[in-house]
Amino acid sequence: MKKYLFTSESVTEGHPDKLCDLISDSILDECLKQDENSRVAIETFASQNKIWIAGQITSRANINIEEIVRDRVKQVGYDNKETDMDYKTCEIETKITKQSPDISIGVDIGGAGDQGIMFGYASDETKELMPLAISLAHKLSERLTYVRKNKILPYLRPDGKTQVTVEYENDVPKRIDTILISNQHIEQTDLQQMKNDLIEYVIQPIVEKKYIDNNTKIYINPTGRFVIGGPLGDTGLTGRKIIADTYGGYSHHGGGAFSGKDPTKVDRSAAYMLRHIAKNIVANGLAKKCEIEIAYAIGMEKPISMYVNTFGTGKKLDNELEEIIKEKFDLTPNGIIKYLDLKKPIYTKTTNYGHFGKEYLSWERIIPINIK
Numbered sequence: 001m002k003k004y005l006f007t008s009e010s011v012t013e014g015h016p017d018k019l020c021d022l023i024s025d026s027i028l029d030e031c032l033k034q035d036e037n038s039r040v041a042i043e044t045f046a047s048q049n050k051i052w053i054a055g056q057i058t059s060r061a062n063i064n065i066e067e068i069v070r071d072r073v074k075q076v077g078y079d080n081k082e083t084d085m086d087y088k089t090c091e092i093e094t095k096i097t098k099q100s101p102d103i104s105i106g107v108d109i110g111g112a113g114d115q116g117i118m119f120g121y122a123s124d125e126t127k128e129l130m131p132l133a134i135s136l137a138h139k140l141s142e143r144l145t146y147v148r149k150n151k152i153l154p155y156l157r158p159d160g161k162t163q164v165t166v167e168y169e170n171d172v173p174k175r176i177d178t179i180l181i182s183n184q185h186i187e188q189t190d191l192q193q194m195k196n197d198l199i200e201y202v203i204q205p206i207v208e209k210k211y212i213d214n215n216t217k218i219y220i221n222p223t224g225r226f227v228i229g230g231p232l233g234d235t236g237l238t239g240r241k242i243i244a245d246t247y248g249g250y251s252h253h254g255g256g257a258f259s260g261k262d263p264t265k266v267d268r269s270a271a272y273m274l275r276h277i278a279k280n281i282v283a284n285g286l287a288k289k290c291e292i293e294i295a296y297a298i299g300m301e302k303p304i305s306m307y308v309n310t311f312g313t314g315k316k317l318d319n320e321l322e323e324i325i326k327e328k329f330d331l332t333p334n335g336i337i338k339y340l341d342l343k344k345p346i347y348t349k350t351t352n353y354g355h356f357g358k359e360y361l362s363w364e365r366i367i368p369i370n371i372k
Contacts, residue, residue, distance in 0.1 A: 005177055007165040008133035008248025010141040013352040014076050014084075014158020014184070014229070016236025020044035022351045023051070023072050024238045024260030029345035030068060032262070034061035036343040039099045042260035046236035049081045050091040055260065058099040066092050077149065077158040084157060084184070084230030110334045111299035113264040114256075118296075120274020121251035122282040123289035125173055128357040128364075129279050132173045134248025136164045138353040139206045144183055145352075147201050155194070157184035159229030166211075176211040179203060180219045184229035195220040245355050246271070251291050258355055263342035266296050266333055270303075273336045275356050276363040277325055281310070284369045286321065288313035294331060301332040316371070324371055 011018055023044040031038035038059035045052040051069055073087035081089055122129040140162040148156040160183035167177045181198055198220050230236075239257025243249050256267025263269040278290040287310035294303040308318045308325065316324070325331075330339060337343060340362045350361065358364060 002168075002170050004168050005165050006131075006133055006168060006250065007163060007178070008131065008137050008244075008250065009161060009163040010134065010137035010244050010248075010353065011162070011241060012141045012145050012158065012160035012183070014078070014145070014160060015241075016046050016159070016231045016234050017238075017240040018236075018352055019073065019076055019078070019085075019230070020046050020051075020236040020238045021241065021259035022076065022348065023053070023069055024055075025347040025351045026068050026072050027053070027057075027063065027065060028260055028262060028347050030063045031057060031059045031061040032343060032345040032347075034063070035059045038262055039264060040260065040262040041099070041265065042096075043238045044236070044260070045238075046085070046231035048232050049085055049089060050093070051231075052093045052095070054095040056097050056099045065094055065096075078230055081232070083186075083228055084159060084232050110301050110332060112266045112270075112296035112301070112333050113298070114266065115296060115298045116256050116267055117254040118256065118266060118270040118274055118294055119246075119252045119254055120271065120276070120278040120292045121247050121290070122275065122279040123250075124282055126357075128359065129282050130354075130357040131247055131250040133164045133166045134244070134250065134354065135357060136166075136176075136207060137162045137244075137248065138357070140164070140179070140181065140202060142353045143202045143206050144181070144198075152201055153194075153197050155186045155189045157186065157227075157229055159184040159226075159233065173211075175213055176207060176216050178217045178219070179207070180222070182221050182223075182226055184226050184233075185221075187227050191221060191224060247356070252293065254293075259347070259351055263337045263340075264333055266336075269333065269336045269340070269342055270294060270296065270331070272340060272342070272355070272361075272363040273329070273331065276340070276365075277329060279364065280367055280369055281314075281321065283366045286310075286315050286369065286371070290314070290321075292325070296333075301334075303331050324369070328369065 024042045028040045042055040078085040125132045147153045163180040165178035258268045281290040291309045293307040295305045308322045
């Protein structure tokens with residue numbers, strides 16, 4: 001019997017990197033609301049009580065960046081510069097230019113906005129066809145935010161992390177070995193009460209009892225204290241949570257981040273499309289798990305390579321599935337944008353708790369794949 005442990009992590013929307021992702025995606029969405037053809041590549045950096053916005057925007061949209069930033073910092077729940085950040089007093093600095101004409105010359109004719117490699121993945125471990133560890137880690141992080149914002153556990157602050165370790169037998173998840181939660185809290189918090197509360201109000205509503213046994217380890221705030229958090233405790237930067245954004249390390253990653261990028265950037269749009277295709281290969285019973293890689297060259301429409309791997313679980317040979325994919329799906333940047341309807345202001349919905357596994361997103365829909 002083959003046994004092994006696999007661990008994935010997630011973070012709450014108050015994690016400084018995720019705050020930056022949310023601001024970048026919010027600027028993108030506001031541009032797309034006013035001009036669906038906006039070209040946007042925005043990076044956000046946060047440290048202490050200051051936020052920097054830099055990047056490129058080519059758009060007819062007229063947006064108030066400072067207003068967007070303060071609204072998002074408030075939405076997350078940061079209102080205390082002594083412990084994390086204050087939306088009312090934080091400093092905001094911007095440096096925005098237009099997209100380089102050397103890039104737009106290729107994008108304008110339908111080519112990819114950059115070179116690069118992208119991956120998509122799916123497995124039958126969960127109903128959303130995601131690996132179990134990252135699925136649970138995201139749900140725990142989302143639950144932390146829920147109990148904080150709904151004042152079920154009012155002593156929690158916005159910054160937090162989760163981590164889940166799954167034990168596999170013959171590549172099938174059997175039990176949870178470890179659950180780790182670290183969440184920012186106010187100064188006067190009773191840490192033992194916090195541990196009891198997080199087990200009762202966060203872990204138990206999310207993790208199925210069948211995965212928990214007497215040997216499952218649960219760690220809550222292992223350092224014993226987490227009062228200073230957010231950008232005051234650690235700097236935040238757009239695109240620094242790419243593994244949490246995708247498959248929790250269970251699949252390869254091409255290296256490109258998602259947030260703040262309009263869909264002409266194949267780092268984002270092609271990764272969404274490959275998730276859609278891999279998910280539907282699994283959903284249609286063609287494999288138990290599937291990973292797909294494609295590569296693009298800047299300014300060129302069609303991918304320059306493709307690789308399909310079903311890890312020996314496919315009902316067709318991998319190279320046969322590759323030909324089916326090429327025949328059924330348009331993998332040009334414009335084809336992906338049209339098929340997934342990516343010019344809509346949908347991107348703040350993707351920012352937190354993973355870009356995959358959310359049924360309401362267009363790339364998560366199930367379609368029939370009829371093959372002979």
